[in-house]
Amino acid sequence: MTQEPENPESPVVPEQDPGTGARGNRDATRPDDQWLRDAMHRMLTSNWLVTLLAIVAALVISGVLIAIADEDVREASTYFFARPLDTVSAAWNSVAGAYASLFRGAVFDFQAPTLARAIRPITETMVAATPLIFAALGLGMGFRSGLFNIGAQGQVLMGAAAATYVGITWSLPVVVHVVMAVIAAMVVGGLWAGIAGFLKARTGASEVIVTIMLNWIAIWLVTYLLTTTVLRQGGSRPISPAVGENARLPLLFGEGFRLHWGFLLALGAAALVWWLMERSTIGFKFRAVGANMDAARTAGINVNMIFVFVMVTAGILAGLGGAAQILGTDKTLQAGSAGSIGFDAITVALLGRSRPLGTVLAALLFGALRAGSPLMQTVSNTPIDIVLVIQAVIVLFIAAPPLVRSIFFLPSPDRPRRVKEVAA
Amino acid sequence: MSQLANPRLTPDGLLDEKAMAPVSWRTPIILGVISIVGLLAFVIFTHPGRISRIVVSRSADAIQIGTLHLPSQGSALVLLVVAFGLTGLSFWATLNRRRLGVIPIAFGIVMLFAFLIWAVAGNTGGLPLPLLLSTTITAAVPLVFGALAGVLCERSGIINIAIEGQLLAGAFLCVVVSSATGNPYIGLIAAPIAGALVGLLLAVFSIKYRVDQIIVGVVLNVLVLGLTNYLFSTVLTQNPQGLNNPPRMPSFAIPGLSEIPVIGPALFNQTVIVYVMYVVVAVLQVMLFRSRWGLRVRAVGEHPKAADTVGIKVNRTRYRNVVLGSAIAGFGGSAFVAAALPFTKEVSAGRGYIALAAMILGRWSPTGALAAALLFGFADSLNRVLGNIGSPVPYELLAMLPYLATIFAVAGLVGRIRPPAAEGKPYP
Numbered sequence: 105m106t107q108e109p110e111n112p113e114s115p116v117v118p119e120q121d122p123g124t125g126a127r128g129n130r131d132a133t134r135p136d137d138q139w140l141r142d143a144m145h146r147m148l149t150s151n152w153l154v155t156l157l158a159i160v161a162a163l164v165i166s167g168v169l170i171a172i173a174d175e176d177v178r179e180a181s182t183y184f185f186a187r188p189l190d191t192v193s194a195a196w197n198s199v200a201g202a203y204a205s206l207f208r209g210a211v212f213d214f215q216a217p218t219l220a221r222a223i224r225p226i227t228e229t230m231v232a233a234t235p236l237i238f239a240a241l242g243l244g245m246g247f248r249s250g251l252f253n254i255g256a257q258g259q260v261l262m263g264a265a266a267a268t269y270v271g272i273t274w275s276l277p278v279v280v281h282v283v284m285a286v287i288a289a290m291v292v293g294g295l296w297a298g299i300a301g302f303l304k305a306r307t308g309a310s311e312v313i314v315t316i317m318l319n320w321i322a323i324w325l326v327t328y329l330l331t332t333t334v335l336r337q338g339g340s341r342p343i344s345p346a347v348g349e350n351a352r353l354p355l356l357f358g359e360g361f362r363l364h365w366g367f368l369l370a371l372g373a374a375a376l377v378w379w380l381m382e383r384s385t386i387g388f389k390f391r392a393v394g395a396n397m398d399a400a401r402t403a404g405i406n407v408n409m410i411f412v413f414v415m416v417t418a419g420i421l422a423g424l425g426g427a428a429q430i431l432g433t434d435k436t437l438q439a440g441s442a443g444s445i446g447f448d449a450i451t452v453a454l455l456g457r458s459r460p461l462g463t464v465l466a467a468l469l470f471g472a473l474r475a476g477s478p479l480m481q482t483v484s485n486t487p488i489d490i491v492l493v494i495q496a497v498i499v500l501f502i503a504a505p506p507l508v509r510s511i512f513f514l515p516s517p518d519r520p521r522r523v524k525e526v527a528a
Numbered sequence: 529m530s531q532l533a534n535p536r537l538t539p540d541g542l543l544d545e546k547a548m549a550p551v552s553w554r555t556p557i558i559l560g561v562i563s564i565v566g567l568l569a570f571v572i573f574t575h576p577g578r579i580s581r582i583v584v585s586r587s588a589d590a591i592q593i594g595t596l597h598l599p600s601q602g603s604a605l606v607l608l609v610v611a612f613g614l615t616g617l618s619f620w621a622t623l624n625r626r627r628l629g630v631i632p633i634a635f636g637i638v639m640l641f642a643f644l645i646w647a648v649a650g651n652t653g654g655l656p657l658p659l660l661l662s663t664t665i666t667a668a669v670p671l672v673f674g675a676l677a678g679v680l681c682e683r684s685g686i687i688n689i690a691i692e693g694q695l696l697a698g699a700f701l702c703v704v705v706s707s708a709t710g711n712p713y714i715g716l717i718a719a720p721i722a723g724a725l726v727g728l729l730l731a732v733f734s735i736k737y738r739v740d741q742i743i744v745g746v747v748l749n750v751l752v753l754g755l756t757n758y759l760f761s762t763v764l765t766q767n768p769q770g771l772n773n774p775p776r777m778p779s780f781a782i783p784g785l786s787e788i789p790v791i792g793p794a795l796f797n798q799t800v801i802v803y804v805m806y807v808v809v810a811v812l813q814v815m816l817f818r819s820r821w822g823l824r825v826r827a828v829g830e831h832p833k834a835a836d837t838v839g840i841k842v843n844r845t846r847y848r849n850v851v852l853g854s855a856i857a858g859f860g861g862s863a864f865v866a867a868a869l870p871f872t873k874e875v876s877a878g879r880g881y882i883a884l885a886a887m888i889l890g891r892w893s894p895t896g897a898l899a900a901a902l903l904f905g906f907a908d909s910l911n912r913v914l915g916n917i918g919s920p921v922p923y924e925l926l927a928m929l930p931y932l933a934t935i936f937a938v939a940g941l942v943g944r945i946r947p948p949a950a951e952g953k954p955y956p
Contacts, residue, residue: 317881324927452748454747500747504737
């Protein structure tokens, strides 16, 4: 999504051609409920509605998959023509059961015995969302600056490795240690992404290809370091020891909840990114390069410098995500510590339309899917992998608003509805 | 050639130095540095008196050649002398503004042999050359098909990041269909259909809905990964005997050719997938660069407006190419499971991205893609073989090589690479 997403206020074209018709004439033909129609039109063509419908469509499609894979449903479908309602009710049971357990695992567990247990799922959602927010903020900045950074995966992993290294080898006092570990993650993540920015600026190498390759190099590099004493320190499994007590991000609500300060840092980072992109000079340059690179160059912006800046900033944010994952949640590093954070972050940034607020909300949604899926798997036997399908389908629909509009018979914002003018 | 027609000559007939491009010393310098490093690593710091054993024939081969016993240091020294010679040649060629041609490739092969001799120095088992070559082909086959898919799509102007997903979808459907029918060849027919479906999604979203092609590709990879994982954990695990138990794809030895020493069994005693690969590479190379269809495809990828002006249907060409290319990638996915292997989660394990890299290193041509894929396959297979017999280099570092090579290639450190001009841009 190299070009700016559509204007949030969808373009409602004035119903009158410019230069034709006198004002009085127009008012005379204007229906009384025009404001209502305008409001309806604006609502029906808004991006928020498309986003919402994309999520609904994705849940429906995944529901079909859940029903197909359910054994009861398939059993009932063998005598579908004798008793079709059996199939329908079995399908309903399996889908409703899966989504209900997903909700219980991600938002509010209404079957829990205590209040603390009941609200724990929503904090787990925030825990899962934290690294996604960080990484997706960086990716969103890239998308708005015309850079397609696929490399969050590698940047998260390298940041996580740097935080782990500082966390397990240095010994520092209480606050200093965690700050140093976080800074190390920012530096390494930023440098790792900076490679792609530098190569793009210096040689024109496509950042897409370079970041994909850097992802794999990061995975193999961390796997290698986990076999050496740099990150392993004894033991035979490729897993680092737990980071020191001082290097951990403090918990927000005590021992019962895993939610840590990383979440607040992520919200702070979102605010900072908003300020950077919308209110600062450098952010203006970022957006100018994204909107039209040639115009930006003509206007005197050093485009190559911007490439490096954007990539380094994105890498710093992704590195923070890695640090939050290790210092806040996991405590130990494995080659798979980054999981699919980097790739999920791409979908988060796309769903959030590269805006900080949207990114936070999208990260919370996908974090909820992550947090709720284990319970869904144990309670209703629906594998975690359905989450990937839901995510991918949501983003596919988001990326193609005309498709969503045609599925749900919504008016298109490109072809404005016109009020019939009475010929004078 | 008239001298007057040459703009690089002054009216006096002398070479005008200012009018000529500056001489780039990059390649000779890189070769020189590698030679010096090689001399230090493979000769000077190698234990003298060690023997490198290289097993040339398998016991089943018709023509038997004994195991080679080479003195490690001496052989490496000879190879390094050749390498220095090639470096000198490249300096001479650069100075005289001649094309380097095959010098870097020859240099690479020489250094590779020097590395192999160093890597197996003192190893009692020796380097099993036939095994190395046959696993090279096995590892390269999905990469070749994936890279060909990339070539077909990108030559028509559509970036295909979804190769990974297409390989995975092909492997999945191949396993399910061949297990259900008990016939591996029906699975081979099903695999390209799965790839083509993924490709159709890619085409519809990027051509009709004009979504950024990289976004669609990345998301399709996630979608296929999620779908296959989900179906694997549900349908396939509920009925592993019926749906995840593919029969073995039989190998055929081509009479005569398969008895060539060393390379014969690796190249010509293979499954039908490998023979299809040879045919597809050859056909695509000829069709892309020697046929009317190929000219049109390349025109659409380079300058769609010009192509449209002369009456070529740009988007129809793109649809066809994406679907055809994705079908080829899907077919390649069947190579993951040809050896009667059951489907597992993420069986493609990132090979689609290496295929993308092979396509780039192969400069968007079928034979180039074949060569690059074979190189990556060789790196992969060497890594496994060295891991088995005891390697002096950590597995993880060797595994990075294809990715590093690609970064060097796209950054222009080893020659210029230019993608099709209109790739990634929707038309009109």
